[in-house]
Amino acid sequence: MIAQLVPVVLAFGANLGDRGETIADAQAEILAAPGILSLSASPLRETIALTLDGPDPDAPRYINGIAIAETTLDPHALLDLLQRIEAEHGRTRDVRWGDRTLDIDLILYGGRSIRDARLTVPHPRAHERDFVLAPWLDLDPHAVLPGHGPVAALLERVGDSTTRIEDGGAR
Secondary structure, three states, X not given: OOOOOEEEEEEEEEOOOOHHHHHHHHHHHHHHOOOEEEEXXXXXXXXXXXXXXXXXXXXXXXXXXXXXXXXXXXXXXXHHHHHHHHHHOOOOOOOXXXXXXXXXXXXXXXXXXXXXXXXXXXXXXXXXXXXXXXXXXXXXXXXXXXXXXXXXXXXXXXXXXXXXXXXXXXX
């Protein structure tokens, strides 16, 4: 059987530790993993922490980025890889939307729609998060979020509170 090559969009965030280095290390680990054939990373952006109660200017600021990758992994195997890398970088899941050393979200898995106990794709809140949309637009100015429309229009609708801090690059 020939493995199918699937394009995926991944979102990265961190607000504890060496945020940029952690994201870069995680991206390199993903690219080195079996079943990942390519990975292109967006420039990183800094944002105010978003909590369950809304934006928190007193919490450590986040650095966020997007990567577009190609994989032969099925969606749940990819999720397992991402969660293993998060855990290896000290990610804990004690507080929902709490501070974290690393967060990796699967935003898109090809054109598939997935909704089960472990995974919802497309990501259910990507369309309302400038920290996902802005770096995604940096990486792909023609990006479209299925079910919601062009990323540029979505970002215009929600506004962009992010600050571009450094260039990412193809890995």
